[in-house]
Amino acid sequence: MSKRTDSNSYTIIFAVAMVFIVGSLLAFLASSLKPNIKENERIEKQQNILYAMGINENDASSANFVSTEIAGGEFKKYIKKQLILEDGKVTENSDAYLIDVKKEQTKAKDGKARRLPLFVGEKDGETFYVAPIRGKGLWDAIWGYISMDENMVVQGAYFDHKGETPGLGANIKQRYFMDDFIGEHLMSEAGVFKGITVKKGNNDAVNEDKTDYQVDAIAGATITGDGVSAMIKKDLALYVPYFKNLKK
Amino acid sequence: MGLLSKKDAVLLTDPLADNNPITIQVLGICSALAITAELKASIVMAVSVLFVLGLGNVVISLMRNIIPSKIRIIVQLIVVATLVIIVDLVLKAFAYELSKTLSVFVGLIITNCIIMGRFEAFALANGPWRSFLDGIGNAVGYGVILIAVGFFRELLGSGTLLGFAVLGDPIEKTGLYAIGYENNGFMLLSPMALIVVGILIWIQRSRNTALIEEN
Numbered sequence: 415m416s417k418r419t420d421s422n423s424y425t426i427i428f429a430v431a432m433v434f435i436v437g438s439l440l441a442f443l444a445s446s447l448k449p450n451i452k453e454n455e456r457i458e459k460q461q462n463i464l465y466a467m468g469i470n471e472n473d474a475s476s477a478n479f480v481s482t483e484i485a486g487g488e489f490k491k492y493i494k495k496q497l498i499l500e501d502g503k504v505t506e507n508s509d510a511y512l513i514d515v516k517k518e519q520t521k522a523k524d525g526k527a528r529r530l531p532l533f534v535g536e537k538d539g540e541t542f543y544v545a546p547i548r549g550k551g552l553w554d555a556i557w558g559y560i561s562m563d564e565n566m567v568v569q570g571a572y573f574d575h576k577g578e579t580p581g582l583g584a585n586i587k588q589r590y591f592m593d594d595f596i597g598e599h600l601m602s603e604a605g606v607f608k609g610i611t612v613k614k615g616n617n618d619a620v621n622e623d624k625t626d627y628q629v630d631a632i633a634g635a636t637i638t639g640d641g642v643s644a645m646i647k648k649d650l651a652l653y654v655p656y657f658k659n660l661k662k
Numbered sequence: 663m664g665l666l667s668k669k670d671a672v673l674l675t676d677p678l679a680d681n682n683p684i685t686i687q688v689l690g691i692c693s694a695l696a697i698t699a700e701l702k703a704s705i706v707m708a709v710s711v712l713f714v715l716g717l718g719n720v721v722i723s724l725m726r727n728i729i730p731s732k733i734r735i736i737v738q739l740i741v742v743a744t745l746v747i748i749v750d751l752v753l754k755a756f757a758y759e760l761s762k763t764l765s766v767f768v769g770l771i772i773t774n775c776i777i778m779g780r781f782e783a784f785a786l787a788n789g790p791w792r793s794f795l796d797g798i799g800n801a802v803g804y805g806v807i808l809i810a811v812g813f814f815r816e817l818l819g820s821g822t823l824l825g826f827a828v829l830g831d832p833i834e835k836t837g838l839y840a841i842g843y844e845n846n847g848f849m850l851l852s853p854m855a856l857i858v859v860g861i862l863i864w865i866q867r868s869r870n871t872a873l874i875e876e877n
Contacts, residue, residue, distance in 0.1 A: 419728065424730055425730040428729070428733070428737075429736075432737065432740060433740075436740055440748070443748060443752075447752070447754070447755040450756065451751075451754045451755050454755070454758040458758065476825065482758075576765065577769075580697050580700045581700040581816070581850050582699060582850060633850070634847060634850050634851055
């Protein structure tokens with residue numbers, strides 16, 4: 415090899431130039447693709463909310479959203495009201511679904527008031543209340559949407575994750591796991607919020623008992639499952655006052 | 663062989679068997695262990711590595727005379743990371759569904775030792791065309807093992823292939839399960855990937871004894 419590339423000054427100049435070129439290339443690409451990416455994320459949120467309400471294109475075993483082309487229209491059609499709960503006050507806002515739950519959680523940690531989005535949907539004469547949840551899995555963030563009736567009985571659930579292990583934790587977004595939540599009660603008869611625990615060996619593998627506040631865990635995905643239990647307990651508890659008010 | 667000279671063809675075929683990156687060079691084990699619990703994930707990873715290694719080898723090969731030797735590892739790392747991020751961004755903008763399946767792999771591809779290994783061992787010393795062939799050959803050799811491991815782990819661990827139940831329903835007790843077969847959940851845990859790879863290495867070396875190292 416030539417001696418030219420061994421000198422310190424060449425090395426430094428090369429490093430600076432490389433960082434500059436790669437940096438500007440990536441920055442340019444990221445900012446020019448941002449509108450597309452944002453739009454995709456927005457549609458995905460609508461699909462997620464509709465999925466939790468039971469508006470999806472599921473076949474026998476796999477989970478499928480309504481297609482991206484019709485998601486916007488279906489969202490308008492089925493979601494009757496979008497609410498923001500803040501400090502006990504309820505306001506309507508047609509962009510409530512764009513609220514970043516992660517940011518709101520950080521706000522709550524800093525002691526500021528947190529805005530809680532809640533989507534009220536109607537399908538076949540039934541009313542669905544869909545709330546977003548967010549927490550931590552084994553490797554990274556996990557999140558989802560839970561749709562409930564006015565007694566906080568789960569009508570549908572959607573979970574997603576950023577980087578859980580394929581075949582193990584990543585299976586929280588499989589039908590057999592998400593469907594187990596349907597019909598589960600979140601609140602006891604006496605009106606005490608119990609949440610739903612993802613539990614190993616709960617002797618109810620086919621999930622017949624809907625008032626045990628438990629669903630069967632995925633083998634090998636204990637920490638992800640615990641994360642799901644925790645985000646349901648923590649985030650949905652915040653909606654309890656709203657549901658209690660509803661029944662008065 | 664009009665397209666490839668004999669010397670070039672070896673670059674493609676050698677990594678498939680006698681110089682396989684996983685079973686002979688023992689590179690890329692970390693990702694082989696992390697994502698082979700499902701066949702689909704294995705296939706996606708194999709295709710992603712094929713793309714990044716083929717392209718990355720060409721880029722590094724083109725730059726081989728201007729890269730300062732003192733910082734060559736960092737330069738290689740930047741090239742891989744940039745390629746992977748570009749692919750990730752483009753997919754996010756134009757094939758969002760696919761990008762969600764891939765997001766898990768982005769970090770794994772950047773740190774895949776096969777990629778760094780081929781850059782360092784081959785692309786730095788050879789021309790772009792030969793480097794491209796070497797990259798494709800090694801990525802395919804890696805992918806074949808990955809898919810084989812994924813096949814056995816998903817089949818024996820979950821009783822499914824690509825998500826389809828091929829052995830019957832374990833809860834309804836149909837198919838094989840009706841006669842008392844049980845899924846081996848142990849297959850889904852990472853150590854079993856190493857055992858499956860170990861078995862593949864054993865089979866390969868017992869068929870080709872020239873590969874056995876002397877003590």
